[in-house]
Amino acid sequence: MSEERNTLAWPSIEQLPREIASRINRFLAVSDVAATTIQRAHRRQAQLGQADYRGGYRSRLHRWLLEEPVETSEKYDGTNVGKLRDGKLLGRRLVIDAAATSYQRCELGKLRSLGTDQMLDEVVAIGGSLTVRRAALYGELLCNAGLYSYATSGVAKSWQAFGALIEFADASGASATRYAKAATAVGLITNRCDETTVRVCNSRTFGEIAQRHDVPVVPTTHHLSMSAALSRNAEWMVGEHGEGLVLSVASGESRASLFKWKISREPQPVAVDSLTGLIEALGRGADGKACLLDAQIHRMVRQLHTVATHKDSTVAKAAASSSAKQPKPAKPAAVNAEAVSTAIASALTKFDALEAYFDTHGQPGVATLAERLTAEVLADTELPLPSEGDTAREAAVREVATAVKRTVGQAFGAWKKRTG
Numbered sequence: 064m065s066e067e068r069n070t071l072a073w074p075s076i077e078q079l080p081r082e083i084a085s086r087i088n089r090f091l092a093v094s095d096v097a098a099t100t101i102q103r104a105h106r107r108q109a110q111l112g113q114a115d116y117r118g119g120y121r122s123r124l125h126r127w128l129l130e131e132p133v134e135t136s137e138k139y140d141g142t143n144v145g146k147l148r149d150g151k152l153l154g155r156r157l158v159i160d161a162a163a164t165s166y167q168r169c170e171l172g173k174l175r176s177l178g179t180d181q182m183l184d185e186v187v188a189i190g191g192s193l194t195v196r197r198a199a200l201y202g203e204l205l206c207n208a209g210l211y212s213y214a215t216s217g218v219a220k221s222w223q224a225f226g227a228l229i230e231f232a233d234a235s236g237a238s239a240t241r242y243a244k245a246a247t248a249v250g251l252i253t254n255r256c257d258e259t260t261v262r263v264c265n266s267r268t269f270g271e272i273a274q275r276h277d278v279p280v281v282p283t284t285h286h287l288s289m290s291a292a293l294s295r296n297a298e299w300m301v302g303e304h305g306e307g308l309v310l311s312v313a314s315g316e317s318r319a320s321l322f323k324w325k326i327s328r329e330p331q332p333v334a335v336d337s338l339t340g341l342i343e344a345l346g347r348g349a350d351g352k353a354c355l356l357d358a359q360i361h362r363m364v365r366q367l368h369t370v371a372t373h374k375d376s377t378v379a380k381a382a383a384s385s386s387a388k389q390p391k392p393a394k395p396a397a398v399n400a401e402a403v404s405t406a407i408a409s410a411l412t413k414f415d416a417l418e419a420y421f422d423t424h425g426q427p428g429v430a431t432l433a434e435r436l437t438a439e440v441l442a443d444t445e446l447p448l449p450s451e452g453d454t455a456r457e458a459a460v461r462e463v464a465t466a467v468k469r470t471v472g473q474a475f476g477a478w479k480k481r482t483g
Contacts, residue, residue, distance in 0.1 A: 069154060071199050087124065090120075132288070134252065134266045134310070135309070135311075141206050149180075166419075182273060187229060190242035202224040231261075246263065252265075289363070306326065397455055402446050410440050433471045
């Protein structure tokens with residue numbers, strides 16, 4: 064692994080349960096003044112910036128949840144790897160060394176030989192004569208071969224494309240807008256990351272392009288709406304057949320939304336709290352506003368909550384096989400230990416395998432590696448930490464740093480023992 068930063072990194076994806084709960088809560092908060100008669104009286108105030116009704120329109124909320132098409136694909140549990148048109152490979156945070164033959168214990172030869180540049184050429188050409196600075200095809204490297212059905216389905220240790228990033232030379236945003244419009248017209252789903260970069264999400268059309276160039280791609284399923292997507296996949300999610308799903312919501316030119324929906328095995332305390340609070344509010348009638356939401360939306364919220372709070376089978380098995388009484392902690396933790404463990408595991412997939420780092424840097428690199436991983440964990444949006452300025456945050460940061468150092472230290476000890 065080189066020390067060069069990946070400056071065309073795949074943007075993070077928001078949690079679907081949190082987004083849905085947020086939008087519904089926003090609607091409920093605004094709807095007291097959102098009735099048509101009141102809106103008309105206050106519209107002038109909104110135009111003058113004296114009132115804000117964004118997120119409070121029932122028609123928009125219902126359209127997003129019940130009418131806009133959705134593409135779903137399995138969210139594989141591996142590591143994010145991109146490939147530029149010139150063949151350079153990108154890790155989640157750093158560029159992969161040009162001489163590297165493996166990454167996260169996966170052989171790279173097949174990925175390097177794939178015709179990804181030809182596929183990118185076709186994707187880029189959809190926009191016409193636009194000047195492109197860089198383009199990268201992104202996919203999941205399934206390094207966790209023993210999980211779910213990866214081995215039996217033949218995808219273990221393979222790389223599966225799931226999207227592309229196109230960066231235009233035009234800083235005004237005009238090229239990105241033009242490309243998004245052209246891409247939408249041919250069936251691609253896109254959203255703007257910033258003024259110069261467009262993300263091409265996974266979809267049926269994207270998959271068809273990949274297949275034309277023999278590039279392996281994560282399969283997608285089309286649904287007529289978010290509601291239909293959740294209903295069809297709720298049982299699969301509760302059954303823990305995979306880490307979760309990625310959902311591409313086609314909301315128009317450059318405004319598509321991309322979300323991840325994870326099974327309960329993945330700690331998501333913020334999502335659980337949001338859904339629990341929303342269900343309780345709706346159960347009480349939300350001050351008379353719950354009836355404004357379609358019955359399908361009420362059902363969707365319950366489905367999301369069921370999936371998020373379903374008893375994790377791995378925890379149940381561990382509890383059943385252990386007869387030893389667990390000691391009580393000496394004091395309450397400042398941060399959720401399970402969430403920290405998950406965040407560390409996620410951070411470890413954004414760089415090369417620890418033993419590869421130790422092979423190159425040895426013991427002198429342990430402290431630097433621990434600092435890098437600690438920063439990555441603290442930046443994890445799914446790790447609930449006290450707010451900046453809160454005295455409890457300092458304690459939480461110390462606990463995270465200690466957990467990371469313990470993980471790195473144990474890995475280094477195992478590596479040293481193995482290498483002599």
